[in-house]
Amino acid sequence: MVKEGRPAHGAVVVGLVLSTLFLAVQSFATSIDELRRLSLLSLAEHYLIRLVIISALLLAIRMLLVQGRHWNQVDYRRQMAAAWGFAAHVPLAQPHPLPNVGALPLPFTIKQKVKWLQALPVYLVLCLGGGFLILPTLSLIVTGDFKEGWQAASHGPFLILSIEWSLIIAINVMAWWLWPRQIAITSEGLTVGLALTLWPGHSWRPKRRQSTIPWNQARLFAIRDGKPNTPATHYELSSPYVVVQWTRLRRPRWWSFHQPAIPFAEYDAQMEALIALITGITGLPLYDVR
Numbered sequence: 001m002v003k004e005g006r007p008a009h010g011a012v013v014v015g016l017v018l019s020t021l022f023l024a025v026q027s028f029a030t031s032i033d034e035l036r037r038l039s040l041l042s043l044a045e046h047y048l049i050r051l052v053i054i055s056a057l058l059l060a061i062r063m064l065l066v067q068g069r070h071w072n073q074v075d076y077r078r079q080m081a082a083a084w085g086f087a088a089h090v091p092l093a094q095p096h097p098l099p100n101v102g103a104l105p106l107p108f109t110i111k112q113k114v115k116w117l118q119a120l121p122v123y124l125v126l127c128l129g130g131g132f133l134i135l136p137t138l139s140l141i142v143t144g145d146f147k148e149g150w151q152a153a154s155h156g157p158f159l160i161l162s163i164e165w166s167l168i169i170a171i172n173v174m175a176w177w178l179w180p181r182q183i184a185i186t187s188e189g190l191t192v193g194l195a196l197t198l199w200p201g202h203s204w205r206p207k208r209r210q211s212t213i214p215w216n217q218a219r220l221f222a223i224r225d226g227k228p229n230t231p232a233t234h235y236e237l238s239s240p241y242v243v244v245q246w247t248r249l250r251r252p253r254w255w256s257f258h259q260p261a262i263p264f265a266e267y268d269a270q271m272e273a274l275i276a277l278i279t280g281i282t283g284l285p286l287y288d289v290r
Contacts, residue, residue: 005243
């Protein structure tokens with residue numbers, strides 16, 4: 001058995017369901033009073049805003065449930081491959097790598113960098129815009145009046161709170177999605193995480209954003225996501241205690257936010273060598289559990 005390594009969908013789905021139910025009940029409870037005191041145009045506006053928010057919540061719930069069902073199938077194949085090996089009849093990756101313990105000189109690092117000029121404006125707009133909409137949306141859920149919530153959020157202390165909340169969201173999203181990635185391979189194991197180059201030869205790697213697995217603890221090597229001809233393939237090396245995941249860029253796209261730190265042909269050869277190295281050191285075949 002290996003660690004599940006499941007995306008944190010369950011808690012998000014529960015929160016979205018509770019928010020949707022609360023908003024639906026609140027809308028129904030205030031509908032009688034609104035019918036008496038609001039004009040037809042104002043009433044339509046109030047209900048249209050609520051309908052849009054409820055629809056967005058329902059769409060997010062559906063997407064997460066679909067992803068959850070897909071992950072259950074993937075995890076079943078993961079566990080079967082780790083427990084039973086070839087007897088589980090889980091397909092191997094094709095073409096399958098040839099084991100080669102000397103495929104890369106150790107220690108070795110494979111890096112991806114960020115397309116800052118392309119990614120930063122997009123994420124700033126999305127994060128800051130989303131932050132400014134949080135307080136009015138919460139006001140709508142609680143009071144049922146979106147305009148009142150927007151006016152309150154754009155004046156005085158609520159404006160300061162909106163700005164602070166927006167910056168917190170932007171910083172966290174940037175730290176997670178825009179931070180450069182790297183794969184560090186040593187004779188002891190594999191480390192995958194975020195790394196920011198401060199100056200040539202020196203990098204900052206936050207420990208909370210690092211995942212490490214010793215070679216002797218690995219029990220499963222698999223492709224877990226990314227269909228053929230898609231921009232990226234996702235790999236994992238797992239033990240009963242930790243799951244280390246990384247992304248291999250396959251087909252560079254102009255809209256991608258990350259790119260190899262070296263020419264793509266050289267990067268692709270390094271990733272291919274990494275796969276051969278892992279199969280050689282661990283003795284594990286590369287399964288395809290997608």
